[in-house]
Amino acid sequence: xxxxxxxxxxLSVPEGENLVLNCSxxxxxxxxLQWFRQDPGxxxxxxxxxxxxxxxxxxxxxxxxxxKSSGRSTxxxxxxxxxxxxxxxxxxxxxxxxxxxGTSLLVTP
Amino acid sequence: GAVVSQHPSRVxxxxxxxxxxxxxSLDFQATTMFxxxxxxxxxxMLMATSNEGSKATYEQGVEKDKFLINHASLTLSTLxxxxxxxxDSSFYICSAIEGARGDEQFFGPGxxxxxx
Numbered sequence: 289x290x291x292x293x294x295x296x297x298x299l300s301v302p303e304g305e306n307l308v309l310n311c312s313x314x315x316x317x318x319x320x321l322q323w324f325r326q327d328p329g330x331x332x333x334x335x336x337x338x339x340x341x342x343x344x345x346x347x348x349x350x351x352x353x354x355x356k357s358s359g360r361s362t363x364x365x366x367x368x369x370x371x372x373x374x375x376x377x378x379x380x381x382x383x384x385x386x387x388x389x390g391t392s393l394l395v396t397p
Numbered sequence: 398g399a400v401v402s403q404h405p406s407r408v409x410x411x412x413x414x415x416x417x418x419x420x421x422s423l424d425f426q427a428t429t430m431f432x433x434x435x436x437x438x439x440x441x442m443l444m445a446t447s448n449e450g451s452k453a454t455y456e457q458g459v460e461k462d463k464f465l466i467n468h469a470s471l472t473l474s475t476l477x478x479x480x481x482x483x484x485d486s487s488f489y490i491c492s493a494i495e496g497a498r499g500d501e502q503f504f505g506p507g508x509x510x511x512x513x
Binding site (some may be wrong): 322324326331332333379381387 | 431433435441442443492502504
């Protein structure tokens with residue numbers, strides 16, 4: 289069974305810092321990996337999708353990498369802003385969608 | 398605890414037929430349920446938010462008359478794809494929130510729909 293782990297569980301940083309969120313998974317037989325953002329009481333917002341054949345995707349200040357052989361992905365957020373405060377979820381798509389528990393990010397002004 | 402099931406896990410149907418997908422919270426009462434879909438090689442996209450006893454709120458671009466959502470009880474939401482066409486073939490996943498636990502979403506395993 290696919291196990292997805294996200295580290296750290298929570299993170300608090302001052303505005304402007306660059307930060308890295310980590311995701312690891314146990315079964316490398318995946319179709320793709322996605323990073324989501326979750327705001328309280330809302331559905332998920334998809335941030336980046338990396339296909340299993342890709343190593344990296346970028347969108348604005350976000351960059352996600354994928355190392356399928358080692359079962360790892362990172363989400364890099366540059367120049368963090370208070371509006372980035374949310375929970376960030378990593379999800380691995382094999383037969384079904386498996387999510388990590390998320391990293392709760394707080395960016396303070 | 399906090400298990401969400403979906404049925405069926407896979408379905409293949411002919412074009413023009415309607416397909417119903419069920420989403421159940423097995424051990425909690427779901428005040429809110431979300432329906433997502435994921436087309437091949439694309440991101441998972443939110444379709445609609447469903448609150449028990451009220452009409453679903455659909456995301457922009459999602460046809461409410463084509464994707465009928467019913468959230469008649471605190472443990473069951475259904476998504477009916479009416480007059481399905483091949484372009485509706487997708488991976489549909491639901492999630493549920495138990496109000497007492499805050500905003501954490503619990504996800505079902507998804508349903509793969511293939512329309513021939």
